[in-house]
Amino acid sequence: MHKKPYLPEKPCLHCGRPFTWRKKWERVWDEVKYCSERCRREHKQVARAAS
Structure with a gap:
């Protein structure tokens, strides 16, 4: 199974939840x-x- 490497995250300006690249x-x-x-x-x- 393919494992994703570390992907950068940042918070959404509206809801504040983190989302990934x-x-x-x-x-x-x-x-x-x-x-x-x-x-x-x-x-x-x-x-x-x-x-």
Whole structure:
């Protein structure tokens, strides 16, 4: 069975849960801020409502 090596983690800006690196984020890992599309959308709504 293939074991994954250590993968970097970072916390989601919206929910605060840690999420791990994914292959599709290989080139933009520094720009990834949210663990999911749902968190990204909800964070924008909260920011808009606070303005």
